[in-house]
Amino acid sequence: MRQTRVVVVGSANMDLVATAATLPRPGETVLGTDFVTVPGGKGANQAVAAVRAGAACTFLGAIGSDSFGVTLRARITAAGVDTGQLRVVYGTSGVALVMVNADGENLITVTPGANGSFTGLTPEELAAVRDADVLVTQLEVPVETVTEAAVAARAAGTRVILNAAPARPVPAELLDAVDVLVVNETEAQALTGHGREDPHALLALVPRAVLTLGGEGAWYGDRDGTAVHVPAVRVEVVDSTAAGDAFTAALAVAWGEGRDLLDAVRWAAAAGAACCRRLGASVALPRRHEIDELYAPA
Ligand code: RIB
Numbered sequence: 522m523r524q525t526r527v528v529v530v531g532s533a534n535m536d537l538v539a540t541a542a543t544l545p546r547p548g549e550t551v552l553g554t555d556f557v558t559v560p561g562g563k564g565a566n567q568a569v570a571a572v573r574a575g576a577a578c579t580f581l582g583a584i585g586s587d588s589f590g591v592t593l594r595a596r597i598t599a600a601g602v603d604t605g606q607l608r609v610v611y612g613t614s615g616v617a618l619v620m621v622n623a624d625g626e627n628l629i630t631v632t633p634g635a636n637g638s639f640t641g642l643t644p645e646e647l648a649a650v651r652d653a654d655v656l657v658t659q660l661e662v663p664v665e666t667v668t669e670a671a672v673a674a675r676a677a678g679t680r681v682i683l684n685a686a687p688a689r690p691v692p693a694e695l696l697d698a699v700d701v702l703v704v705n706e707t708e709a710q711a712l713t714g715h716g717r718e719d720p721h722a723l724l725a726l727v728p729r730a731v732l733t734l735g736g737e738g739a740w741y742g743d744r745d746g747t748a749v750h751v752p753a754v755r756v757e758v759v760d761s762t763a764a765g766d767a768f769t770a771a772l773a774v775a776w777g778e779g780r781d782l783l784d785a786v787r788w789a790a791a792a793g794a795a796c797c798r799r800l801g802a803s804v805a806l807p808r809r810h811e812i813d814e815l816y817a818p819a
Contacts, residue, residue: 531564
């Protein structure tokens, strides 16, 4: 089996994570229990997750010139991701304020920092996109950049997986270049006006779609008539942060290795569940053997 080559175009953030029994409501202060600073960002998480799942991965994005940027580069590189083209932008890195409750649920606010300056892909960055088997991308960097990468990938025969997170408008030019869309219910609502009651609405936008349903698994559908609910893999949830990133990366790796998409979704569900067993984003992303241990074939 040939190793899948994944390129991720996306964000890197430093996650400032506080845990508390309950999440605060607007205007409320709650006493927390723990605090950790962990590299995160949907793009960087997906790149690290792809390597841990067995792929070779290049990460294209931007970090700031601050100390968070230094740590982000060091940690992403140490994880085995090719960061040779990672840009450094004068100013602050992306930061995510993450609050996690006792059930492992989270609230996240991201300030984009350098991620917001990641525009106008260079010829070298576009070459990395074209050389990959699969492009994985999300919406924490400017949508124009995501679109540019996806259009270049599509033209070169690189498969395109868009994790349309966080929820924001997606231009038709981008959707037209997508092979597989991965969204949660909030993001599906934003794109189609429908959640789990009508996941088929996603297929009006893209040829293949995955709707992740948290503790209830995922739905996979395509325009060839497949529509399957994949059950959740049961684990003790500590923190669901980055579960969607682990899911998306594992999907890319498995599909790139030649597994059919439905089987890739089952393996991805195992990856998402495995990620929920530890606190924090990048540090919780599962290794291939952990995914295999939880994988439940049809
Ligand atoms: O998907 C989880 C990620 O979302 C966190 O690591 C945080 O940085 C935000 O980007």
